[in-house]
Structure formats: structure tokens, C-alpha cells
Amino acid sequence: MLSKKAQYAFHALTYLMEKKEEGPILIAQISKEKNISLKFLEQILLEMRKGGILGSKKGKGGGYYLIKEPNEIPLAKVIRLIDGPIALLPCVSLNYYERCENCDEANCGLNAVMSEVRDANLRILENKTLADIAQRP
Amino acid sequence: MLSKKAQYAFHALTYLMEKKEEGPILIAQISKEKNISLKFLEQILLEMRKGGILGSKKGKGGGYYLIKEPNEIPLAKVIRLIDGPIALLPCVSLNYYERCENCDEANCGLNAVMSEVRDANLRILENKTLADIAQRP
DNA sequence: ATAAAACCTACTAAATAAATAGGGTAAATA
């Protein structure tokens, strides 16, 4: 399951998409509109800025904003940034790989199935973007 | 990611498959062969027995054994039993559904994508069985 | 200068995961 943090991240991003013509948006505004603890949200937005998803501006008139078009940000990127691996096992993770002990991966049946699962997930999560989760009319 | 518990469950099941002609297998034997804490494994096997995956026999000559053919046990069943939901969000879970607040699910873009992800996962995890994760030759 | 707003780090609390402990109960065997 996605963490609360990741869910909040998606809510915030959705909000920033809706308001993207309005320039920088205050953390406080997102926090209020989306019912997310302000300080927690602050951390989440900061992570996304450092992760290259958001831009920010300090001082009066400041706030957060998207630095790319929504259709250029795959959902996989957000999930990996906030929650880490998408795979179900470390030994099949592309971005957070860890070898598993006492296991010959080339001949491990679980490894094979879980690789298939990972691929099925990524086929969706790498191709669907923020644009796809925008509120429908 | 799958918990350690679920990973241990799969290791134990794999072992029981290999030894399925030998009658009941001791917890202690699985524990030793697969390097899993005996007491922790005990709990895991018990859960799987209660969940209808394993049978057990007490007393001398006792132990655990599969009560179905490996190809009759989908991986999804094991995962749900040990770790709970397979879906990434409660609002798209088939077996552990929870409505999400302030969200019109029918028009929620995230809900739609995450449903798709769930389906892709289940297409694999409901169809692949223990037989598919048995060690290859 | 002042006020607004993000930045950054540390800390706390709650929840969950992982492991341990230990007596209870049923079955087999002698």
C-alpha cells in the first residue's frame, strides 16, 4: 500500500495542477484545501522539490509550483521518491535492488514471478502521468 | 514490498512442496533448512493452516503439509493471508476496501489508475500458483 | 527594516513488523 505521505503528495500535486496558472501556491493553502497537516505537507513538498518535481519561491508571493508539464511526470517517479521501491521484493527492484541471500536468482521461481509483477506495474506507472490523475469533468 | 513474514511463508511453502511426498514436516526442520526463527515460523505456519493452505498433525510423526495441490494455491491467496491488501490504496482494494473521504471515486483519476494497477497485479497473482514458484531444475 | 513564506533539522508519538517466551493440548507409543 502507498503511505499516507504518498497519498498526500498526490493530493498536493493534483491541487497544484488545478492551480497551475496562478503562480506559486502557498503550503498553507494546499494544507487547508486538502486537509493535510501543514508541517507534514511542508516536508513532502520539500522532498518533491529536491526530487525535481516541484519548484519553489521564498518570501512574499512565494509558494510551490510544478516545474514540468503534468504529462511529463510519471506516477512511478512520485511513488519512488516518496515511498521507495515499487517492486514487491528487493531482489527484483530496479531502483532499490538488493541481492537476496541463499538464492540463485536466475533459477528462483519467486524471483521470476515477482519480476513479472514488477513489469506489469511499471508498464502502467511509468506511462501514466500526473495528467492522467487530474480530476475528470 | 512484501513483509519478511510473507517471504518466509513462501520459503516454507516451497520447502513443503519439495518434501510433499514425505508426509508431515517438522517446523524445526523447515526453520533450520530455511534459516527462519523457529517461533516466528510457528506463527506463520499456524496462520496458513487457519487460512486453509496447510494441514497439520500433532504428536510424534506430526508436522505440517500442503492440503491442496500446489497449482491450486494462487500466490494472491498467500499474500492476502499474511500481508493483507494487494492494492496500493484502500479505495481500490477488493478484499480490504475502505471508502476514501472527500473523494468521488467514480470521478477520481487516482482511483482509476490504481484500479488498473490492481487488475494488472491480480491478473498475475491470481493465476500464478505455488507450482509456478517451485525451484526450476 | 519588516513581514511573509519557504527551508531545514531534530524530536516525539503512534503504529506496525519482527522476534521471543512459555505454558497448553492432542496424539502416538510403549
Added chain:
DNA sequence: TATTTACCCTATTTATTTAGTAGGTTTTAT
């Protein structure tokens, strides 16, 4: 029937992760 074997069951402990809080720092517009 006594004894041993081995699963049964619940509670407790410990470690890790998640969620949330706190408070000062830096930057920017006016």
C-alpha cells in the same frame, strides 16, 4: 496409563517505520 513428541495459542518485548510536531533560519518583496 505414562511419557514423550510436536503443534497450539496468547502475551510480551524489541526494533523499525510512519506520522506528525516544534522551532529556529534564510530568502524575498515591499
